[in-house]
Amino acid sequence: MTCLRKATLFLTVCFLSLTALAYGQFESAEVLGTVRDTSGAIVAGATVTLTNLETGIQSQGASDASGDYDFFNVKVGRYSLAVEKTGFEKFTTKDVRVDVNARQRVDAALQVGAVTQSVEVTGAAATLDTDSSEHGEVVNTQQIVDLPLNGRNYSDLALLTTNVHRSIYAYAVPPREGAFNVNGMRSTYNSFLLDGVDNNAYSTSNQVVYLVQVPHQLRASPGIRFRLLRGQRAEHLRPVQRAQSLQPGCEVHQHYELCL
């Protein structure tokens, strides 16, 4: 019965969203790093360019006196990073993946040479997060699309992370939707953000909005908050960009489902 109602809701909102060309997305991440030369000495004043591989949008910055650079408000996606400085070869790395709310470190090591020469480096993006004390886990598109999910209730994905326990209240009559205990806390203290915007009902522990689309990526940070990100529309609007994009996530925004 509930399932049937959800299905109706699903369809209605789907049609509405087909006409919507873009959404606001407030959830962002950060890309930071240090520029050094091969001997490990700091390189100040190097030009750092961060390019979104899916939309082509670029942002530019420079390393400061201690060789550090920092890009705030970076949208989730795949990026390339280029570092240039006179007297050094151009440094580029193409496989920088930025996850929800991440502080992604990419350190650059410049080699002496002409700027016209360039060195492409793979694996420069740090896989270990040493720039944040937050403890969390990212659930990616592939898992979200493939794994069995009861009632397509997205909050159940939080159960894939450690220290999260199913609450018996999720099955009470009436059920408390999205009820799970994190680090032994009451489910009342869970907080849901959708694209960075508050999505709480403030009566129990509710997530409010049924998702129209499968979320693009989701980050559960036990003890702090529960983040969720819808697919970005940019790829959908730019078929050329989409063709370049290799991430399976790009398909996601275009599928809709019917709960039977």
Place this chain on the structure above:
Amino acid sequence: MVDGILGGWEVDTINTANSGTPLDVAYTPSATNDVTGRIPDYRGEAIMRPNVVPNPGGVHDQINHYYGLYTFTTPPASDPFGNVGRNSFRGPDFWQWDLGVDKFFRIRENLRLQFRSEYFNALNHTNLGIPDSNISDAAFGTIRSTFPARQIQFALKVLF
């Protein structure tokens, strides 16, 4: 034809197993034992803990006598907090295995149909809820709730 029958199958599972959540054993105080008043506990109601002694020969089972190996007594009004430690007991363990078996059907180059069948708690393992942990209740030490039994969900998805 061969691809239609043998191709496009997908199997995915989630196995969840964890020990139970911590439990506090408490009592409902009489007016003489009460130090905070009975207000909803997220506003700061004191959980009144009783005294405990072991009861090695007691009847113990999960569903009806969860705390059968212990004897609890209400402390005197002069000393309303007993000696049971905070979170000194654990609820029942939880184990669930979810299974998804999906099949893709190719219709056109850019049009695919997916039939999903998802089995939650596929082995139908009984996961008990939490026991009544208030010694003033008639139902003290009993579990009268369970997590869901096996649930099956089918879905049809069009990918384009």
